[in-house]
Amino acid sequence: MTLDGELAKRMYSDMWRIRLFEEEANRQTGLGNVVGTLHLYCGEEAVGVGICAHLRDDDYILGTHRSHGHCLAKGALMDDMMAELFGKETGTCSGKGGSMHVADLSKNILGANGIVAGGIGPATGTAMATKIRGTHQVSVCFFGDGAAARGPFHEGILMGSLWKLPVVYVCENNGYQQWVRRENVAVVDSVATMAASYGIPGVSVDGQNIVEVYEAAEEAIDRARRGEGPTLIEARTYRYFGHSLGDREEYRTREEVDEWRNNRDPINIFRGYMSERQWLTEREDEEIQAAAKEDVAAAVKFADESAYPPLEAAHTDVLDTEWRVDA
Ligand SMILES: Cc1ncc(C[n+]2csc(CCOP(=O)(O)OP(=O)(O)O)c2C)c(N)n1
Numbered sequence: 001m002t003l004d005g006e007l008a009k010r011m012y013s014d015m016w017r018i019r020l021f022e023e024e025a026n027r028q029t030g031l032g033n034v035v036g037t038l039h040l041y042c043g044e045e046a047v048g049v050g051i052c053a054h055l056r057d058d059d060y061i062l063g064t065h066r067s068h069g070h071c072l073a074k075g076a077l078m079d080d081m082m083a084e085l086f087g088k089e090t091g092t093c094s095g096k097g098g099s100m101h102v103a104d105l106s107k108n109i110l111g112a113n114g115i116v117a118g119g120i121g122p123a124t125g126t127a128m129a130t131k132i133r134g135t136h137q138v139s140v141c142f143f144g145d146g147a148a149a150r151g152p153f154h155e156g157i158l159m160g161s162l163w164k165l166p167v168v169y170v171c172e173n174n175g176y177q178q179w180v181r182r183e184n185v186a187v188v189d190s191v192a193t194m195a196a197s198y199g200i201p202g203v204s205v206d207g208q209n210i211v212e213v214y215e216a217a218e219e220a221i222d223r224a225r226r227g228e229g230p231t232l233i234e235a236r237t238y239r240y241f242g243h244s245l246g247d248r249e250e251y252r253t254r255e256e257v258d259e260w261r262n263n264r265d266p267i268n269i270f271r272g273y274m275s276e277r278q279w280l281t282e283r284e285d286e287e288i289q290a291a292a293k294e295d296v297a298a299a300v301k302f303a304d305e306s307a308y309p310p311l312e313a314a315h316t317d318v319l320d321t322e323w324r325v326d327a
């Protein structure tokens, strides 16, 4: 799909919607309205949006503990997501999953995941199911650079490659695994090079440049849909906030964060690209930001006015304990 002005505006708007949703979620956490912790995606928006721009509604995504951006980019409703963060019954998972477990089966969003690399096996399995059914649906699995050090990464990609499954593995390499710098725990710099072990293409892109992400995603998703097997995309990116709430960020300098925020911000980079092509006027830019702001405010109102799940709901959607004891 050629990237034209209209599509670019939609993608630019999606990036703003994610950015503002998360900044507001962070603020709401400070006010005590969000249940549990938060892992913010701010700074990484170009990856989720650039990849999901190519997905059909019936394609699948699986995420990580840092998945608000993936879910919004795939079409989850902001109202439902904010309600989920608030633990309300109108949330995507009836308020029982929270930030780290947002899922929306109606959008084929099979779930964020608190287990590092936890989505890679299910994404590979989903791709196998769609291959057997012959539906030409593609499964995309997002994961961090930390996941590339875990067994499911190697096992999943091996199977995906062996059986030529329609899956795209997207590593968001933000240079950190919690409070640890990647170079202190990895022996190869680029995750993309690891694709060679499994005989699939490995591509490394600048994750702050949505056009680069978009182009790499197009090739990988088309290849998967044609039945030629997986691709491993590594998007080099950066998270602006700490790993999760309460992170004192003693492992990095303020200057490093400012350098990325000021000079490598994905929204600013895309705005520049669009302006150069006269795809975005100042007025349109203002309108896009104002609309995103309104959507976020409406989502907070919706979440705020929704009810908490009733006490009895604690026993639904969970494994039956009697069954578990007897099994
Ligand atoms: C199997 C497992 N081990 C450890 C953890 C604790 N943990 C949570 S996030 C994280 C680091 C993840 O780093 P990365 O995959 O690079 O993702 P990022 O947070 O940078 O997006 C760890 C070790 C976990 N959730 N699951």
Ligand SMILES: [Mg+2]
Pocket (backbone or CB within 6 Å): 144, 145, 146, 172, 173, 174, 175, 176, 177, 178
């Ligand atoms: Mg990381």
